Ligand SMILES: Nc1ncnc2c1ncn2[C@@H]1O[C@H](COP(=O)(O)OP(=O)(O)O)[C@@H](O)[C@H]1O
């Protein structure tokens with residue numbers, strides 16, 4: 001049994017924004033799935049449906065074996081949710097936020113006190129536990145959000161863009177924390193992000209979302225491995241017709257794509273292909289501004305499957 | 314049932330804690346009623362001499378009016394809190410926990426009821442210190458407080474419903490600007506119904522604020538008319554139940570648009 005299983009989810013927000021368009025995914029027991037996609041791809045909508053906050057127009061989903069549409073109560077008991085916007089009560093203290101969250105799951109007494117103390121300690125919030133949340137730094141607030149999602153020891157944890165808006169230092173600390181959570185064999189994690197490096201680093205498996213559907217899926221290493229060879233990026237002095245054709249004639253160069261002044265291609269041996277590529281372009285009278293050769297990145301995976309660069313999506 | 318009660322208890326405790334943290338707010342909400350009491354109380358002192366007004370002291374007459382008006386005035390802001398909780402994501406955080414939806418709404422109501430009751434009692438004390446008399450005694454004051462709590466529930470639920478559906482602060486502000494004064498002046502708050510134009514009396518008869526005043530005035534008089542208290546109180550209660558039911562249903566509509 002998968003911890004999370006979604007089939008063919010579709011949702012359109014009025015007046016006609018197609019947020020999800022046949023999205024399906026699975027998360028295995030103890031696995032971390034990274035749902036990677038640019039803003040507006042449909043990540044948050046997916047999380048909202050899987051966490052019973054909203055309903056899909058069509059499609060079905062099960063979380064920890066419970067149907068999200070038929071048994072939302074059963075689902076709510078076993079999930080932890082850290083949503084994109086912090087849901088902590090700013091007027092209450094960090095400790096009070098945690099205690100209330102525990103009460104809502106039926107925890108109480110010494111067991112809850114102990115659990116709260118442990119979480120405060122673990123997320124390095126002990127010193128600020130008695131302060132109102134509105135006085136917290138961004139990193140402290142986000143760590144509290146994660147702690148809130150963990151109070152009741154959920155079987156499935158949803159993390160919606162847990163590091164967006166954090167400074168590099170706070171992000172590194174959060175990565176550290178999530179890596180530790182990922183080590184927990186009992187808990188499945190669905191993590192959404194629009195940072196390629198975050199998915200690369202934290203997720204055992206990545207599903208790339210684009211315009212409400214999954215366009216590619218697999219372990220980050222495998223996805224990159226599928227793009228045999230290196231990525232060659234060439235920037236032209238100006239947009240020129242025929243550049244793509246000229247580059248395609250070079251032996252060993254494949255999958256040429258044009259994006260304005262930028263050409264991208266794959267080559268089994270990037271370094272060896274560069275001189276031939278430059279010669280071919282020069283021969284065609286096309287001026288080159290710069291050339292880079294890189295090991296495939298998730299950005300290249302995204303380009304291949306979504307047809308455009310991640311940063312421009 | 315017990316789960317609903319414990320949920321309601323925890324959610325209410327959260328709200329009351331936040332409320333207790335800012336005692337200054339309570340003082341601020343008392344400034345306006347105090348101004349109404351002393352300004353109107355002095356300005357219209359002689360109104361009672363009009364034939365047919367039928368009351369000895371205008372201050373005595375004014376107190377229930379100011380209490381009820383203040384209850385409406387502060388309850389109408391409830392929707393602001395709802396919008397804030399939506400914008401912050403706090404409401405969504407609760408909605409993905411097992412907490413009962415009705416417990417979330419109950420907590421709003423209980424908070425509203427407690428603050429309306431405290432506010433009403435403080436106004437009564439203020440008026441009493443200024444020399445107002447309450448012929449109906451403690452029982453009359455209790456009915457006044459209950460009536461203003463019920464009326465507060467009506468408008469708090471309405472404000473919450475608008476807040477959740479429209480999610481714009483301007484709507485809430487507009488609601489209180491457009492409703493508060495007409496509702497107040499189309500009632501017996503400041504002027505005896507006997508002296509109102511005929512059409513106004515008819516409008517007032519359908520005004521919930523006036524139902525609360527009828528209930529309270531009947532209980533506060535030297536010889537309370539419990540028939541009126543019960544009947545008008547029942548109308549008010551029925552309306553409060555309907556409005557609260559409506560606001561709980563709004564959660565479903567809200568979740569469709571999340
Ligand atoms: N409550 C909503 N009402 C209307 N449109 C929405 C709402 N939530 C999301 N959308 C739209 O649905 C699309 C997907 O949004 P979302 O799931 O939030 O994307 P992501 O989390 O990947 O950035 C976007 O075009 C967004 O504008």
Ligand SMILES: [Mg+2]
Nearest residue numbers: 043044084161
């Ligand atoms: Mg999002």
